[in-house]
Amino acid sequence: MDVFGSFALVLAFVCAVYAFAGGIAAIISRHPLLIKSTRQAGMATCGLIFLATFSLEYLFFSDNFSIAYVVAHSNRDLSTFYKLAALWSGQEGSLLFWSFLLAVYVISVLITYRNKNGELMPYVGVVMAGVQIFFLTLNNFVASPFKALASPGVDGVLNYVARTDGNGLTPLLQYPEMVIHPPNLYSGYTGFTIPFAFALGALLARYPGEKWIHLTRKWTMIAWMFQSMGILLGAHWAYAVLGWGGYWGWDPVENASFLPWLTGTAFLHSVMMQEKRGMMKVWNVWLVFITFLLCILGTFLTRSGVVSSVHAFAQSSIGSWFVGFLALIILVCFGAYLKNRDYLKSENQLDSIVSRESSFLFNNLILLVSCIAILSGTLFPVFSEWITGDRISVGAPFFNKVNIPIGLLLLFLTGVGPLLAWRKTSTESLKRNFGWPLAIGLVTGLIALGFGFRQIYSWVCLILCVFVASTVVLEFYRGARVIRARSGASFAASAVDLTMRNTRRYGGYIVHMGMVFVFMGLAGAAFNRDLQKDMRQGDTMQIGPYTLLLQGFDTKPEKNYTAQRMLVEVLRDKKPLMMLYPEKRHFATTVENGTMVAIYSTLKEDLYVVYAGNSPDTQLPVLHAYLNPLVKWIWFGGAVVVFGTLVAMLPNRRAVLVLSGAQEPAVQTLAHGLTSSVTMREGHD
């Protein structure tokens, strides 16, 4: 199976080269058969990558311990679930997995547009094949996952050797999220290849109009959704496994995954400027380019350990390949831009500072500033060593200082932006749209102040969250009311109807609402508390409203590890509430230890309990308890964001024209002094 897999990879490489070179020839000659054959070569590349990936999985599931990668990342006792995940637990497999996910996207694009956009698709195919060639080069020649174990025999000839069992999977990765998190994040990273291919293809082909933007909208949203899920699942994994009570540590690899998300978010917003007003064309093209570059950079940082080598961990020689590839992409992008920049001329100019355009402009500006700040902070050790010779790293205070105000500004724009009119917004409409939400937000702020709320950032965040949520609710309310007036259906049904008529706009609002929940959860971090105590059996510890009583210990042998558990009873108001079992796990195969956090999670707060090892002084076991308010809202908000993105991807149920029948009741509401924004703006967004 390993020979089969390697062969499939080599053939995939050959096909990708054909799809690339043949594609260029096809663009020049415009020969229909050549165009068709290169497209099919593109599909064959993907099919072969699938075969290679499946054969590596087969090697894992058949416990083939003659393959170095299988030995390094699996063992017989590893459960099926984690054998699946072992594929992406190391360097070689991860890179193959990158190719695999990219192939899923590429083949979907090739099939979806096989008979459409004939002028553009050959260009797109060439760009996609180019990216595939790079990763297949790594898969074949730099980091092959199919290397067999071999040792030189007496005659100097290499002989195959097989081990009876593997080294096992790193305990930190033996956690359900670790099975879902990397595929999500990688689907995000790879997914941005598609908008990149379309943007570069359209620029090279001088493809007329904004069509590439319409074509790529769904692909960008899919990639963005996976990236969002990947980041949040990663945060949840860090929270539930690493046992430090937090979910985001501004670690280089975390940052790397956040960077393309920021520029991708900026892009999703700024394309609207191009669609509606024909502005920011150059900016959009570069945003896509930069997002893709950051995806490659993210993969590079994760895989090469160039920045983490500050910590002297995970190093690899693969870095130079990535640097070369990054340089090549920059070169190609610049070349294409310089050659065809006249094609990107803006059709309009900014009219007013209080307009939708300017809110997008500021949204993009601060997302980019945040991106630059995080990028420079992440790469600071590398650059400072180049410039001064000293390796200097910056920590959480740096990132927090810059990004908390940026986050609050963004949250503000989230509420304001969607309700500003294009070109110029009148004072009248400002009052109408923001009067109530602003009042509700400020009243909430005052009440919180009265209750002794003193954390300034969290306080501002609270006001903004309430403000933004109110604007969203008000929008749904106004729209639903118009529909209700006409159809007589319930409010809920009208709101659903409203959403389905303009999925993009109302899906967007749902995403914004999800972000409000996430921000609420983040703001809770200002009130985190934690307590640590050496515990004897029968000892108690008080944190917030909870009393933790150590009832005892036990040892629980499992298939792949042995768990030492603390049996902690949780009491609230002297009444028993539940049992928590924080664990230390010892993995015999890898001779490593793992921590298993026990969490009691409510909407108000998480009680987060860690068996933190034995005290250096007393040798007694240490119980570390955290009380983290509102954390659950982050995960909930993430789910809402994903749901909203899915809604926004649905086609509108009815054509906008049908809704014009609603004009009459809308006018009636106008007479009552309240405008229905749904009919006024329908069809614009």
Place this chain on the structure above:
Amino acid sequence: MKKQAKFGIGIGVIIASLGFLAWLGYGESKTYYHTIAELETLKGPAKSQRMRLGGTVAPGSIRHLTGRVDFVLEGEGKTVPVSYVGTDPLPDTFVDKSQALVEGRPGPEGRFVAEVVQAKCASKYEAAPGGKVGAAPSSTERSGI
């Protein structure tokens, strides 16, 4: 005032204030990274800076004392004695011959006083894909949010 000028001022104010915050955060959190060999060559103020030091834990050198844990860090043929004075228990991965990263300041008599210790098993570790290269090794550090 011209529209462009208004936008220019708005953008300028945002960037300038964020730049200022970045500068504050930089001053607060910058940490130098040095190798054990470099430690001896540091002079003057450079010697009292907050820094990170990477190396391997010398076998048999870990001693649990009251209020601190002493061990010896080896690297590039040099050694440095370290006292860990943090309150958090040491990470699971902190054992003999593990690779460790300590953060703190050089103390008296050439002893390095560490407030944070990160460690990983030397034998086997690979970055979590898309995951946490830096975060994966267990650590006594609690920063971020």
